[in-house]
Amino acid sequence: MKPIIAIVGTPNAGKSTLFNRMTRTQNALVDDRPGITRDRHYGQVSWENCVFSLIDTGGFIETDDDVFSPHIHHQVMQAISDATVILHLLDGKNGLTPFDHDIAAILRGTEKPALHVVNKVDGPEQENRVHDFYDLGIDHFFSISAEHGYGMIDFMDHLITVLPATDAPAEIRNDQPIKVAVVGRPNAGKSSLINRILGADRMVVSSQPGTTRDAVDSAFQFKGKNYLFIDTAGIRRKGKVNQKIEKYSIIKALKSLSRCDIALIMIDAAEGVTDQDISVAGYAHERGCGSIFLLNKWDLVEKDANTSKKFMEDLRYQAKFLSFAPALTISALTGQRVPRIFNLIDQVFAQYSRRISTGQLNRALSQALIDTPPSLHKGKRLKFYYATQIDVCPPTIVCFVNYPNAVHFSYQRYLTNCIRKAHRLDQTPLRLIFKQRSGFIDFSGRKKPDRKHKTRRKSRPGRK
16 A cells, blocks of 8 residues: 555644645645635655655644534544654744644654644745744754745655655556546535445534535445545535635535536435525536436435335426436435445446447437438438447437538437437436538448539530
């Protein structure tokens, strides 16, 4: 296993900025306000052929009255327990605090190597900021600027010398897991589901809406298959979002839909299907990812023989554009039907990444045209020459037509349903694109020229 390095420190010391600097990403949410990070955030760092995992943690304030303080403290202690090496980040701009003494005392109680780093030292003229921290009883500090990069090269060179030797050089894995984003309204149970799947308190969970602020990735293996679960912030209506940090959180949640394969759309079954649930489902549909509806908190719903049927009918009626998306009732709190989620993910992803041969595709399209021919366009018959799949995730098919703009949306839906039925693509989005012909191949396989490009025969000399 790769070495694990955890960054710990007080709020606003620059932990997330250092995390982004070392991982060369912008994955950790950064803001001037303290206490932005609450969950453990994992990333991968490569430096001088040495690869290791990096953990960003929330600000450590043991006696704070904030309702999230005990949860963040637990996350920090868990990161220290999992880490091979610990980076104690200190705020060189605001100076030493009593909580820095608390962290230093905790690190002395561990047998793990710890590096003490003074951040926000932007140049040689600010090196005197380190002097205040010698009250911690520590002999050596590294002075850096995580924001501007000052001192980072020397610090990183020393850091890899502290890491334990491995039998073989670590390499970044190339096998891609199925990326699953968990999205929904605030307090729908997204973080609770991740914790249930992982079997640990990986995410901070609270009844207060808006607990999750960042998009946090968690790798997981189930029955030999690799998955990457992305916990996201709750997505509220634009009119209710008035804080800058919440806007950034929602933007990151929407970006997670762009990089995932499957979206688990969490719905609070105790409150029923709302307009905002349908809006979130619309975001997933627009980005072309596979979708699965999860009706969470099913244990809180008063049930009779028709309760589940009524919920499903209401969901299908309001989210007609995702009629192909499977739905499942679960309880993240009790674990009810949570293992079944993996079967649905595998089924949807198998269709989401399927490729159909051109021959099979054109046979299905040809039969659909015979069963229900297209209508006339300005007195002329629409002609479909051939179709081919140009992409997967989701399956994307191009049909070459003489009048592509004349294909009515109802006939497009008919052709899409015929292809779904013929190739068992009933649980994945399917894109159908119509293009103008340009030298085409008909369904018999014969290539035909475009008559628009025929050249006139030249006249013989002397003939009028």
